């Protein structure tokens with residue numbers, strides 16, 4: 001198994017995507033956002049400056065907790081694999097202007113360009129996520145806009161991650177990001193000056209495969225809910241980030257895309273149904289409950305955090321009926 005590299009502008013893109021997502025679950029895309037490369041270069045500089053701030057300053061924009069899932073998260077606070085030590089990374093989360101809470105912008109940073117540029121980067125990512133969804137529609141001969149429409153009022157979270165150069169002790173089993181699958185529809189991932197480290201599990205052999213480093217590319221993976229929506233045809237695959245080179249920092253930026261809470265997740269293929277229809281909200285509730293019972297996920301902070309986050313914010317619990 002190799003992780004395919006696909007030219008987003010090629011005529012054959014949808015076919016190549018079909019091959020990639022029905023087998024590997026991951027692909028690397030080139031020529032996706034060339035018109036905005038400048039914005040990402042500017043953003044990389046701001047991102048580095050932000051993470052270079054003293055920890056006590058960054059902590060002024062500290063993580064909101066799972067309810068809002070916004071702001072800054074310090075190293076080792078999060079662990080993707082429960083039995084392992086915390087992950088070697090720090091991150092900052094933000095969302096579209098209509099859902100972002102003002103107090104989680106880094107007020108003490110002293111860079112007025114940070115907030116507008118962060119919002120622009122989120123907008124670009126949102127537009128690109130629709131471009132990808134159009135391609136998934138084409139892949140399954142769905143009416144144009146079928147999937148996009150279901151994500152317009154959905155939710156998405158942008159997260160920038162810094163895996164710092166690390167001279168301290170690396171505890172046994174400690175990774176930069178433990179093994180997991182994503183929850184929602186699709187995840188778009190930017191990597192900056194990448195030193196490698198992202199790996200995808202081979203679905204047949206269980207071996208870990210490196211995701212190739214390609215400049216100015218996007219890695220896109222299918223997440224659990226989208227896999228179910230496609231009647232299991234599209235694959236949501238385990239991935240992790242290993243410590244390839246601890247002498248260098250690594251920056252990455254995933255964009256997690258989800259449908260609206262009331263969207264029905266029901267087989268959009270022409271194959272016989274493998275799963276019951278379920279709303280996005282009910283699915284995530286079920287998925288969270290399942291993760292508590294699953295041995296490999298038991299006490300998995302990341303899964304429970306992300307699950308609660310979906311249930312509480314992205315898919316807010318409806319107020320009680322009177």
Ligand SMILES: [Fe+2]
Nearest residue numbers: 180181182239
């Ligand atoms: Fe992930």
